[in-house]
Amino acid sequence: MITASVLVLFGIGLTAAVILAVASKVLYVYEDPRIAQVESVLAGANCGGCGFPGCAGAAQGVVDGKAGATVCVIGGDEVAKNVAAIMGLDFSSVEKKIAFVDCTGGTRAEEIYEYQGVKDCRAQHMLYSGSKMCPEGCLGYGTCVTACQFGAIAMGPDGYPVVDPELCTACGGCEQVCPRGVITIWGMTARIKHLNENTDCLAPCRQRCPGQINIPRYIEQVSRGDFAGALETIRERIPMPLSIGRVCPHPCEGVCRRGHVDESVGINMIKRFVADWEMNSGQRLPISCAPENGRRVAVVGGGPAGLSCAFFLRRLGYSPTIFESMPKLGGQLRYGIPEYRLPKSVLDWEIEGILGLGVDVVTEQLFGKDFTLDSLAEDGFEAVFLGIGAWMNMTLRIEGEDSIGVETGTEFLTKVGLGVDTGIGKRVVVIGGGNTAIDTARSSVRLGAHVTMMYRRTRDEMPAHIEEIEGAEEESVKYLYLAAPNRIIADESGHVTHVEYIQMQLGEPDDSGRRRPVPIEGSESLIECDTVYTSIGQKPELSCLYDENGACTLEETRWRTLGADPETLQTAIPNVFTGGDMHTGPALVITALGEGRKAARSIDQYLTEGVPHVSSNIQRELIPYTMFTDVPDVGYRKRSALPHQIECDERMCTFKEIEGPLSLEEVKHETCRCLRCGLTCYNRDMVEGQECQAEDCIKNP
Amino acid sequence: MDYFVLIIAAIFVNNIVLAQYLGNCPFIGTSKESSVAIGMGLAVVFVATMAACITWCVQQFMLAPNDLDYLQTIAFILVIAALVQFVEMFLKKVIPPLYKSLGIFLPLITTNCAVLGIAIICQREEFSFIETLVFSMASGFGFMLALVVLASIRERLDLARVPVSMKGTPLGLIMAGLMSLAFFAFKGMAS
Ligand code: SF4
Ligand code: SF4
Helix, strand or coil, X not given: CXXXXXXXXXXXXXXXXXXXXXXXXXXXXXXXXXXXXXHHXXXXXXXXXXXXXXXXXXXXXXXXXXXXXXXCCCCHHHHHHHHHHHHCCCHHHCCCCEEEECCCCCCHHHHHCCCCCCCCHHHHHHHHCCCCCCCCCCCCCCHHHHHCCCCCEEECCCCCEEECCCCCCCCCHHHHHCCCCCEEEECHHHHHHCCCECCCCCCHHHHHCCCCCCHHHHHHHHHCCCHHHHHHHHHCCCCCHHHHHHHCCCHHHHHCHHHHCCCCXXXXXXXXXXXXXXXXXXXXXXXXXXXXXXXXXXXXXXXXXXHHHHHHHHHCCCEEEEECCCCCCCCHHHHCCCCCCCCHHHHXXXXXXXXXXXXXXXXXXXXXXCECHHHHHHCCCCEEEECCCCCEECCCCCECCCCECEEEHHHHHHHHHHCCCCCCCCEEEEECCCHHHHHHHHHHHHCCCEEEEECCCCHHHCCCCHHHHHHHHHCCCEEECCEEEEEEEECCCCEEEEEEEEEEEEEEECCCCCEEEEECCCCCEEEECCEEEECCCEECCHHHHCCCCCCCCCCECCCCCECCCCCCCECCCCCXXXXXXXXXXXXXXXXXXXXXXXXXXXXXXXXXXCCCCCCCCECCCCCHHHCCCCCCCCCCCXXXXXXXXXXXXXXXXXXXXXXXXXCHHHHHHHHHHCCCCCCCCCCCCCCCCCCCCHHHCCCCC | CHHHHHHXXXXXXXXXXXXXXXXXXXXXXXXXXXXXXXXXXXXXXHHHHHHHHHHHHXXXXXXXXXXXXXXXXXXXXXXXHHHHHHHHHHHHHHCHHHHHHHCCHHHHHHHCHHHHHHHHHHHHCCCCHHHHHHHHHHHHHHHXXXXXXXXXXXXXXXXXXXXXXXXXXXXHHHHHHHHHHHHHHHCCXXX
């Protein structure tokens, strides 16, 4: 019986084996030999940590191009090198990625889930789809910690995960189990190319920043003393923290949640502090860039938008060349913003750092005259970024405007920037109410003039920043509100002697929502002066886009700016992109820097994928449910003020920088005021009325 | 007429998954997309028919004459395993897209109790070779029918708003249960 059983089973087995052997010969399918080769050099643990079903699957994935040389999460550099050798890849070009936690909302989730049974983020997510307060943030149960096979992730003191970059292998284990997408496996390029999305953890400040800087993250890094990390975070979005730290009117602070308790956090002061810290140390922090891919992109215009675009193109591996019409780079930052707000030495240091990454520069080359889009293409540039700014001044369209001594504010500021004679007189009238007008007025004061600013509405409606208005007042600038110039009177030699103006009163609100000024009949008066600077708005000079026959292949908008897709910044010519004032009309420096990055991102997508694109849920407007105004359980803490570097009498005769940086103590205090806002949550801190002491700030050990 | 009854019984009345509860894991696992379900169904039809026919021969000519019926399960598993290997090689060569879309589920047929179940039922019912052929093929189609119907329902459910905790497998199982209840209506129409 036993013999028969064995024989029968053996017989069946043998028959099957023979049939299969024949079949494997007949039905043989060619397989890429590299699959076997790659498999032989992998660690062989079959752990599945790479996301493929075992090492064979991983090898197949590498050969199919679904995974890179670093596929094996436990193999380390050695294995990656071997895989790269088999596949003919350049190992050095493999970018290091790690898990990136982007939820800094603090400990609030714990308060919401009292139930002890299902201590797993996923269970919580399935049951309630998250906390009642914050539909996007971290739940704080640390399922990611258990998922990490490499011990690279731990729950930090604030109840959200902290990744150890040394141990993290970017295997993605944590990312897979996090039901909230709080953890992402990112590399530098992906972070640079990411645009804010509605589902990101976006504190109000971060939603409002035109540069999309991850503000809560860098504030948190500064609070830990990680200044280098903070600068890295800032430089993922903008290349010029020194300049922005000085000149940005910080729209972010306008929506800062802290503002509902006492005053907004001094976000920009913190940025300036870390940027100054780097400059004062004399050492430049390394900025990571992808290896050069040899592809050339022309950047026309060396202002903020152009510099930003070139910086990010270089970081994404391209070789950009900036073409600038002026003798030096910097655009409005150099020729429009006076020395006392942004010293040229600071700007030079910053620009030097950007160029040091490997950006070529050609100066004193005028677009449309010295070179054209066609000539750039002939020279081997695969794409072009146009960012020539908005330098053309609007005119007053009144009699006598062409008299000697009448100039535009930007022309005057450019002369000051270039260090040439301005021909300014003793009595100056500045017409306008924007930031350029104020800069003109304050620069004139420094050149020894008595200055009157004429603005046709009231002080409350002035577009200039309030700190600037007050600063000018302190420096003896006189204001003439509700006054509009009627004509400019000149003497027989054609030199201006008076401005005739008419008094205005506010009427009904116009399209912009501001009350329209209407002239009061018969109220004309004269003001004596020998110099008039007008500053009533600028627009881009687009004549350079037209050829000698008056034809233009690009599109001009109603507002006389260059037309482009608002999200991708691609113009009517597919390989031409734009950004900055040329696209938006006169706007903030930070807006131009932000557009520079957006354009670099689109250029990269255009050159690698053929079409630039953005995700369908990118954040444009403030997310309403994150804009609540009630912020309970937060104590009053005084906001630090930027100290004045030099005092008022000195201010009026020199161009020395006015404002100084915060001290280390003050910066600590300021970072400690930040509420670490997540999407809707923020850190409640202390008993009402308690004063903050930097040293006992609970969140900043 | 007998064959017709046999077919109806195998497909509807004694449906291998919905009435006999065999082969539930590939039933849930491959019923997310109709295209995969059809491929898997056809693979089961093919493997089940081949397996039942071959195991019928093994039973009739090797096990029964030697009084080795107790070897039935192990011998059948051996046969089915070899057969699936063969089918795998065959598909890889001849229909690579189907081979790819079946992925891990094809080797899983080796351990698919539905296939083994069909082969064993044929022996238990003492079917003739022709009856075995007809019954096994019909049972395979029964499996395929259940699979395709469930896949179609699940495709629709994917777009519906259902509680998060119910999404995917839980709802799949509930749907399978409801389908099973529906198929119970055929009970008694044939034995
Ligand atoms: S599980 Fe997350 S933290 Fe751990 S190694 Fe993988 S990617 Fe890094
Ligand atoms: S408190 Fe901090 S995180 Fe919140 S809005 Fe202000 S700066 Fe941003």
